[in-house]
Amino acid sequence: MSIDQLPDELLREILSQVLCVSHEKFFIWTNIRPSPSDESAPRSHVVLVNHRFLRLGIPLLYEAVRITQQETTKFIADILNANATVGPAVRWLRLEGGYGRELEWALKLTPSVESLYFCVDARARDSIAGVRKSLLMLDPLQLWLDKGSGRPNKHLPVLHPLLHHLVRRQWKRLKMIAFEDHWDVLAEPFVVALRDAPALEEISVDESDAVHWLSLGILQTIAENPHLTRIVCRGGPDVERTLTLFFACLQVPARLSGMFVFVQTDRRSERPRREQPRCALS
Numbered sequence: 001m002s003i004d005q006l007p008d009e010l011l012r013e014i015l016s017q018v019l020c021v022s023h024e025k026f027f028i029w030t031n032i033r034p035s036p037s038d039e040s041a042p043r044s045h046v047v048l049v050n051h052r053f054l055r056l057g058i059p060l061l062y063e064a065v066r067i068t069q070q071e072t073t074k075f076i077a078d079i080l081n082a083n084a085t086v087g088p089a090v091r092w093l094r095l096e097g098g099y100g101r102e103l104e105w106a107l108k109l110t111p112s113v114e115s116l117y118f119c120v121d122a123r124a125r126d127s128i129a130g131v132r133k134s135l136l137m138l139d140p141l142q143l144w145l146d147k148g149s150g151r152p153n154k155h156l157p158v159l160h161p162l163l164h165h166l167v168r169r170q171w172k173r174l175k176m177i178a179f180e181d182h183w184d185v186l187a188e189p190f191v192v193a194l195r196d197a198p199a200l201e202e203i204s205v206d207e208s209d210a211v212h213w214l215s216l217g218i219l220q221t222i223a224e225n226p227h228l229t230r231i232v233c234r235g236g237p238d239v240e241r242t243l244t245l246f247f248a249c250l251q252v253p254a255r256l257s258g259m260f261v262f263v264q265t266d267r268r269s270e271r272p273r274r275e276q277p278r279c280a281l282s
Contacts, residue, residue: 026064026092027117027144029180059089066094067106070126073098077106088112093138095119096146097126104130107137116140120163121148122155132162135170142176143167147183160187167200168193178204181234186218194222201227207235210260211246223256231259239264 067073080087087109094117095103107113116138122128145163167174167190174197183205186194194200203222205213210233213219222228233243240262247257 021064023092023115026066026094027115029144030096030119030146058083059085062086062089064092064094065090065110066096067098067103068096070098070100070102073100073102073106077102077109080106080109091115093117093140097122099129099131099134100127101130103134104137107134110138113138113140115142115144117144117146118163119146119148120156120159121146121150122153122159124153124155126155128155128158131159135162135166139171139173141173142178143171143174144178144180145183146180150184161189164189164193168196172198175199176202176204178232179206179209181206181209183209184212185216186213191218191221195225197225197227199227200225202230202232203228204232204234207233207239207242210235210243214246214250214252220252220256223259229259230261232261232263234263234265237264 062079065076067076088111090110091112092115093107093110093113096117096119099122118135122131164187167177177194177197177200194203210219210231213222219231223231233239235242243260243262244257246252
């Protein structure tokens with residue numbers, strides 16, 4: 001049987017294997033750089049084989065979308081407007097910039113986003129005019145939070161309260177939140193938001209933040225959320241031993257210590273869970 005004779009369903013499955021990127025690689029933290037051996041040549045050229053490959057492959061190619069700057073946002077918005085099959089195909093979304101008006105135009109066409117990576121920072125010279133309405137349109141199941149540079153700028157008083165509101169009031173389906181390593185102290189409004197999040201079952205933090213937040217009573221407050229069942233603690237080979245000793249020193253209640261799940265990471269693919277691969281374009 002020639003490739004032209006393959007049914008659409010089978011050809012779509014073949015294309016998905018070619019175009020896919022792993023969950024771990026797509027949601028890797030920006031401060032973790034892949035080695036040269038991890039880099040692969042772009043695979044999007046496969047959709048240019050013929051019109052049928054293009055028709056079946058384009059929605060697959062956009063199942064995972066990364067936006068880093070205004071130009072990317074405009075490009076994605078144009079693609080979504082030009083092809084009605086692309087927007088509903090977007091499942092994974094990575095936002096690292098490009099928070100201007102064009103973001104709103106793009107995200108109103110992506111109703112199916114399940115996993116969101118969001119950098120709660122923006123360069124002072126960049127516009128964030130579209131970020132509020134854009135994020136209000138989403139209702140993700142999973143959220144990865146990147147603190148960005150960590151330096152104060154004029155946008156933080158807007159972005160941080162917005163995030164607190166989304167987690168506490170808006171995102172009714174949100175089940176998992178992962179924090180970038182060395183997040184440091186959580187502001188009280190965010191702690192309250194996590195405590196009150198209506199569906200939150202899991203948070204993921206690195207070892208140093210877990211110790212810090214326990215010593216400040218932050219995790220104790222978050223654990224008051226009746227839906228929370230797992231605290232994934234990422235760290236080195238001794239992460240479980242370190243936290244177990246800390247539990248004893250602080251007399252952490254058994255209910256809280258029993259929520260902890262320890263995950264050894266290599267600082268290159270720190271994901272609290274594995275999922276099926278998606279396709280990616282950035």
